[in-house]
Amino acid sequence: MRRRVLLLPATLLAAWGWRWAGLGALRRARSAQPGLGLIFEGGPHPQVTPALLAALGEAGVQATFALNGAAARRHPDLVRAVQAQGHDVTARLPRHPWAWGAARQATAALRSVLGQDPAGLSVGARPTLTGWLAGFLAGAPVIAGQGHAGPDGSLSGVRPGALLHLPGTDDRLAAQLPALLADLRAREFEVLPLRALRGLRPERPRDLPATALQEVDVWYDRLGRIRRVGNRASSLFRAGTAPYPLADQPLREGGTVRRGERLIEFHLDSARLTELAERPVAGRRIVTASVRDLARALRDDPDLNTFGAVFSISIFSDVLGLYGFTVVDLPPAHERRLTWWSRVIRRAYGVSDPQKRHTPKLAVMSRAAFVERHARD
Incomplete structure (x- = not known):
């Protein structure tokens, strides 16, 4: 009798899960x-x-x-x-x-x-x-x-x-x-x-991890008040505010960011970057366009243009170094944790070699220098 009582909610839950997964x-x-x-x-x-x-x-x-x-x-x-x-x-x-x-x-x-x-x-x-x-x-x-x-x-x-x-x-x-x-x-x-x-x-069963990660991103952005920067097809970044997590860091353009100082933190669209891997030349152009979108937002958006610097933690920080960012190594424990998470993301999105090591680092730049260099209308 008890099994029969549980059958209906279990069936409805399975149907709901199927609809959610698509x-x-x-x-x-x-x-x-x-x-x-x-x-x-x-x-x-x-x-x-x-x-x-x-x-x-x-x-x-x-x-x-x-x-x-x-x-x-x-x-x-x-x-x-x-x-x-x-x-x-x-x-x-x-x-x-x-x-x-x-x-x-x-x-x-x-x-x-x-x-x-x-x-x-x-x-x-x-x-x-x-x-x-x-x-x-x-x-x-x-x-x-x-x-x-x-x-x-x-x-x-x-x-x-x-x-x-x-x-x-x-x-x-x-x-x-x-x-x-x-x-x-x-x-x-x-x-x-x-x-x-x-x-x-x-949609296939192997798409489920990516679907779940995208759902996590949605809730993470809602809770952290993080929003997409730019509304174009080439827009890759989401931005919010967060305390600077490392020790005080001198910047290549001058000045210093302090540990715990509230700054702009931006995040990359992992799903879109994976899709762009098939077209590396177009991918570089789109990253450049997204950097300019972010710079214009840090110049014009009153919710973002009062902070002293901007930073990101990702496996793409060395690329950001080409755009003028100061690139900083993470503490070993932090690096190990994020390296593991990077492999989870890459495997979920079907990257061809998810075991290849990509070292996450922190990239930081003063807001004024970033805007001056990249905010082109």
């Missing part, structure tokens, strides 16, 4: 490409869909439309217009008490209009447990990006490789889309349909 679903692309997938959910709508197509066409951009089966039957010409303009077409998981059957019907409806299977089945950024399970039972590739649009039209989860779910029947979004696309382009993102996103594949 195993088997298309959630994000993993590559050095600054690609971004926009997925318009719902429709086709006789007024909104043509407006979206016009805005995308004007910008020379292709995206993905997740369409409802019933609406596709009512407006088959709009479905074909979406396909003819080079956009990907997927089915959309309907809100229905019997979601599994409704999902299969939506897929069948689009197949009859397109003459081929849709590219997948979108369950949205925040599917219910029943919706998540129904998506997989329907048999089509499940699409579950982690970004979406807020009520005010702002986008969350914008980063290279992300899939963003946007309302495809909202006339306000259609009016905002030209400005949104221009903003993404200015931030160096390339909006692409699913088929053109390099490294887009179903």
Whole structure:
């Protein structure tokens, strides 16, 4: 009897864990490409869909439309217009008490209009447990990006490789889309349909450590009040404040930082650096752009421009030395602990040789010298 009582919560916990991990679903692309997938959910709508197509066409951009089966039957010409303009077409998981059957019907409806299977089945950024399970039972590739649009039209989860779910029947979004696309382009993102996103594949069990580390980063940043610096595809740094952890240190540009003095500490995006390893020349350019983003923030941001210096602890400190930082060895115990953690991170993100020794060090520079050298508009 007791086993039966525990079976339901155990099953629900397993289903929740599966949804959190995203195993088997298309959630994000993993590559050095600054690609971004926009997925318009719902429709086709006789007024909104043509407006979206016009805005995308004007910008020379292709995206993905997740369409409802019933609406596709009512407006088959709009479905074909979406396909003819080079956009990907997927089915959309309907809100229905019997979601599994409704999902299969939506897929069948689009197949009859397109003459081929849709590219997948979108369950949205925040599917219910029943919706998540129904998506997989329907048999089509499940699409579950982690970004979406807020009520005010702002986008969350914008980063290279992300899939963003946007309302495809909202006339306000259609009016905002030209400005949104221009903003993404200015931030160096390339909006692409699913088929053109390099490294887009179903999540695998071996992705779980990286997923868990990214979740740790999210909570670490919230608790430490650490935020991303820069909003471009090339932005690699997050910054907050922390006490300087080592003994007093003279700086190469003059002056001294004191132990315990509160300074700016910046952190590197490990997942993005791993992706950039396949393109070292582009990686160096992106690091340089991120250094300039940080310098402008330390010059202009009132929350960051009152501190005396900036530091980072990582295996990339020797690289930062090329940008003018003073590089300092860590105490042996501190170095051993961080060397072990570096190997954990590298193994989680699939680095080809995680056992290769990379020695973490501290890099520090006065804020004034850093801004003078790198804050170029």
